[in-house]
Amino acid sequence: MSNTLRPYLNAVRQTLTAAMCLENFSSQVAERHNKPEVEVRASKEVLLNPVIISRNDKERVLIETSVNSLRLSIAIKQADEIERILAHKFTRFLTQRAESFVILRRKPIEGYDISFLITNAHTEQMYKHKLVDFIIQFMEEVDKEISEMKLSLNSRARIVSESYLSQFN
Amino acid sequence: MRFNDFSGISYHLATPNEENLDQLRLSIHWDCWAQLVQYGAMDVLEREYGPWIASPPEQGYDFTLEFNVEGLVGDNDPGAFERAFAAQAQAKEENDQNFDPNAINFMRIDPHRDERMYIRHHRDYTTVIIGIALDDLDEADRLFVRLTFEELKHRSQLPNYSHRYPLVVHARVSVPPPEIAQLEEVVQDSSHCRAYIAFLIPPRLIETKERRDYIISQRMIFRDYLQYHIKCTKGFLNFRMRRELNGHIKRLERTSKDYVPPARFSGINRRG
Numbered sequence: 455m456s457n458t459l460r461p462y463l464n465a466v467r468q469t470l471t472a473a474m475c476l477e478n479f480s481s482q483v484a485e486r487h488n489k490p491e492v493e494v495r496a497s498k499e500v501l502l503n504p505v506i507i508s509r510n511d512k513e514r515v516l517i518e519t520s521v522n523s524l525r526l527s528i529a530i531k532q533a534d535e536i537e538r539i540l541a542h543k544f545t546r547f548l549t550q551r552a553e554s555f556v557i558l559r560r561k562p563i564e565g566y567d568i569s570f571l572i573t574n575a576h577t578e579q580m581y582k583h584k585l586v587d588f589i590i591q592f593m594e595e596v597d598k599e600i601s602e603m604k605l606s607l608n609s610r611a612r613i614v615s616e617s618y619l620s621q622f623n
Numbered sequence: 624m625r626f627n628d629f630s631g632i633s634y635h636l637a638t639p640n641e642e643n644l645d646q647l648r649l650s651i652h653w654d655c656w657a658q659l660v661q662y663g664a665m666d667v668l669e670r671e672y673g674p675w676i677a678s679p680p681e682q683g684y685d686f687t688l689e690f691n692v693e694g695l696v697g698d699n700d701p702g703a704f705e706r707a708f709a710a711q712a713q714a715k716e717e718n719d720q721n722f723d724p725n726a727i728n729f730m731r732i733d734p735h736r737d738e739r740m741y742i743r744h745h746r747d748y749t750t751v752i753i754g755i756a757l758d759d760l761d762e763a764d765r766l767f768v769r770l771t772f773e774e775l776k777h778r779s780q781l782p783n784y785s786h787r788y789p790l791v792v793h794a795r796v797s798v799p800p801p802e803i804a805q806l807e808e809v810v811q812d813s814s815h816c817r818a819y820i821a822f823l824i825p826p827r828l829i830e831t832k833e834r835r836d837y838i839i840s841q842r843m844i845f846r847d848y849l850q851y852h853i854k855c856t857k858g859f860l861n862f863r864m865r866r867e868l869n870g871h872i873k874r875l876e877r878t879s880k881d882y883v884p885p886a887r888f889s890g891i892n893r894r895g
Contacts, residue, residue: 536770539763540860547864554872584878592871599867603860607770610859614852615775619788621841622824 462509463590469505469517470526470586476574479522490523490573515593516566523573525559526589527566530596540603541567544596557585568596738846741803749824752793752800755846757816764853768818769796771852775820793821820845 481487483496491500500521508514516527530545532538545568552558557576559569572585624636637648733739737756742749757765772794779791793800796818824838876882 536766539766543763543860544864544867547861548868548871551868555868556875579880580875580878581880588871588874588878591874595867595871599863603863606859606863607767607856608774610852610856611767611770611774612778614771614848615778618841618845618848619775619778622789622838 458509459594462507462513463593465507466515466517466593467586467590469507470524470589471582473502473505473517473519473524474572474577474582474586476522476524476572476577478574488522490571491520492518492523492525493571516563523571525563525569525571527563527569528593528596529565530567530600536604536607537600540600540607541596544600544603740842743802748790748826750802750821751824751842752803752819752821753842753845754799754817754819755849757796757818760853764857765796765816765818767853767856768849771849772796772818772820789825790823791820792823793819795819 478488479491479500481489481491481494481496482500483494491497495501502519504516504518506514506516512529512533513531514529516525518525518527530541532541545562548555548558548568549560549562552560557570557572559571562569570589577585626636636650739754741752741754755768757768760768776791776794779788797816799817799819800821802821822842
């Protein structure tokens, strides 16, 4: 399946690089307020068209952009029940610690497992190309981590049952 | 002095005579005592600890032993007092002597609030079915239980191990084994989530008395073993996830414009 991974990640990288052109923009609705427009969605003219990049029907990425903020939502591959539970546990673990993980959103968007919110403040503080690298690497690592956790769960169960049964000998 | 052990059994250890401090009284209280007595526990206990049984038992407890510490023989492991697994021992003995293949009734014992055990003896083997309540576990924990049960079943059925391990014929969550599915308490229980596992113990594993006692105590700790495994798995997953999170946060810090890579020790020969 890795023959679709590289083009998928490349497409996400190109789209992110293009979308991450953010600048400071005060709210047009409330005076002296400055809010991420992609969250507020008050003015239609500052929102761009959302883009979905799909690897297959289970794995996709939604990128919504506005003039001062960008929202990226990822649907993680969950082939069976074990992976579904592990992915759910992992994303909940991350989102509960979203304060230290600056660009993470506390609640994912409907239909997706995890969401990032990147504002102009973040892009002023961090390099854009490094942020894009980070997100691509995050997507790869999450898949890897979930398969490793699944393998280790199975091997732990095997060791436990082996040691219990051998005590009968 | 009162103490409990992890299976929910309470003990009371006292020196009733103040003059004679070697005299000890040990009382035991266990919720499933009535069931054990029904299956003949008193006979086995009288055989094992006959001269020491004090009757009537101490108030609030089910069974009392009084003995003199000096008179205890060296190999009488005090730990053996703590397990009244008489009914299982009897089942094993019946298995050897009694070749009645038509015994349909299961002996039912509830060693713990959340755990039910059914024992039946056949001509060739003894069946032990353990049902463990999973109501207070969340979805992930039930998954761990399911995985462990599947592995137990798989392991026990491997050809090169079959002569050494008891056979696990049924290891499912929420599906009771067909032998007990008609019992009323099982049917009533179907709204709760229970995991069932059925062991078939062949006679060669229980040939000597020591092996029998050992196997009985192994079975008693099955539920505790399972709970401990679940906790360890949760801890392990948390550890992994925390490590991942810390890795991500470090990488995110590196994307910052103010990030300064930590100074590395560049060796002794530095050009000034």
